[in-house]
Amino acid sequence: MSDEINDAWVLENSKVQPQKIDSPPPIADSKKRKSPPTGNGQSKKQQKVQEKKAPENRAVYVTNLPSDATVEEIEDVFKRFGMIDQGVDGNPRIKMYENDKGEFNGEALVVYFKKDSVNLAITLLDGYEFRLGDTTNGTINIQEADNTYKKNNDGIKIANKLVRKERKAAQTSRAEMQRKLAEWSDNESEVEKTYAVKKNKHAKMCIIKKAFILDDLEEDVRAILEIKEDMRNAASKCGDVTKVVLYDHEPEGIVVVRFTEFEAAELFRQQYHGKRYNNDNLQVTIADDKPKFKKSSKGGDDSDDGGRKVEPTLEDYNSEASTSL
Template identity: 40%
Template sequence: MSDTPAAFPTSVDDFDTDDRISWSKVDNKYIMEETNGNEWEFDTELKRWVQTVDKDLLEQQSKAYQVPGVDESEDTKEKAKSKKRKKPDSGQDGKPKKEFQNTAVYVTSLPLDATKEEIEEVFSRYGLIAESIDTEDKRVKMYTDDDGNFTGEALVIYYRPESVQLAINMLDDTDFNFRQGPNGKMKVQEADVSFKKHKAEDEGEKKEPKKQSRVDKETKQRYEKRQAQKLADWGDEGDIEPSKQPGANNPKLARTLVLKHMFTLHELEEDPEAENDIKEDIMEESLKFGEVEVVYVFNMEVAGVAVVRFAEPSSALKCAKAFNGRQFDGRSVVAYIADGTERFKRTKKDQHAEEERRIARFAKELESGALAKDFDDDGQRIDNNGQNNGDE
């Protein structure tokens, strides 16, 4: 039986804030269940957590010491039954058990020259990265070897669990900022406690239990308020045309794909039909992943930006996964789901058309001499009453 981990709270006042802890009405005591399946009971007299005996282990030990001719199965079943934990119904006096939700991803094969700022920038595209409760430092852990050199492995902790699968879908088996790590493309997977424990042992970190300072409720409340505000700002600081006011829950963003390095401004200037050709190519490729509502080419962006809006978010995700890192006319494409924090510029076709119509109309009038009668010999415009409107 392992020792009580230092991270387990021992004050009853702190139990409400720990998702792993619930109240068992059957045993009339607090129960803690770790993500690895280990279960603990809180001993109120000793003021410490005691690990419970696993049912299978109990049966194995019973068989090992079983006396021939004596049937102990009935007693064993009764004992095992008494150890069974039941989740209390909502509304009863017991505290309902909260399901643990993972919010972290474990990343391997990052480029060895990658910086924390780069990792934050890439992974923050798919969700708000959590911060330290006491400071505003992003919770990104870069692992190093005994000499302090980065190993290409990192742990990224998001504020919301929904960001985990999105980051995996978008970043797993892709290049990191056009670079690869020691083992090729980076791998992104859901993290669990075994990753952090394994890395700590490899690095010789904190082998002895470390006494943690208790974070008071006011500090945690301030942290939650700060993170909630940043979560709102994360999807509401800018807009991606034509979605004018995207928010954190704007459904258009989930199905809007941003593509970069699809063209150069020189290409658009050199060939008037290039913009339409690019749009048609993107539409043709995007339709392989689902229904497409519209494709925009932002012809004033040096980064060669195009935006594709799908009918379904799943189609946008699949397309982003396929496009990201793909070569297009010798350029490496960057593809990701819109987060509402960027503004892209383009000249609209109706503006072009109106300007062209105005110029054509003016040229036609000049050719026909229709404008000549409106000016006198000195080039001054004459009004409808035949009066000269020039300066006195």
């Protein structure tokens, strides 16, 4: 009997006691749940997609272009500020708008390859003549274009019609533009200097009127040298001077001063226009063409050689200027 009790006790205690097991986590639904809508009724995913698709504006809208302007001419002007994008057909993305008669209306859209070119073109070309020195059409107006031009993009229509070979050619053209872009300078000031609108070379000259009276020149043979030296001394305070010419056959009393830099000419105009000299107020303007005034050989050489010449001074005549600026 005792053996049976012992066997029962061993059997009872040999049973493995059940262990407490935590409840497993709920099985996640294999289907992804949509993100709850935000305040504007869009999910976060939809918002992210829209943010990724936000277009980068790389176009400028130009108005007041000459009616006879061509695509090639527009391209030559605007490519100074950056690479112009190419369509899948390989042509520059320049759209010229027409009126009801099918004639160019003076407005155009230019699409650049990089957005940085937009600001550069606006800064350096807005308010300038399209054709340097030609003011018959006024100045052109440039502004950043809105993105509506993308809605009716001719390039998209062409792309849908391209065959495989043409698509490959378009991709090659795009790769070539990327290569050229890699060579583009990261120095914005250098780019601005290199691709700035070319200035009229004559703008380095200042035309000064009312610098003398013809009768005074006839009474004093040294007056020409005195006036020229006065003008040279005053102009030298603004920059390097290469030439001073006095037109002694002009009743308006004209003297022309040529500088080495455009900025010096502009500074001289700002400082000396309206200044009192020889009992009159000087009238100083920037030249927009080669001066064509009348003078004798006494007034100096007005040839447009651009070189630095040494002119006779009052010291050569042992005299000092009687008037000064």
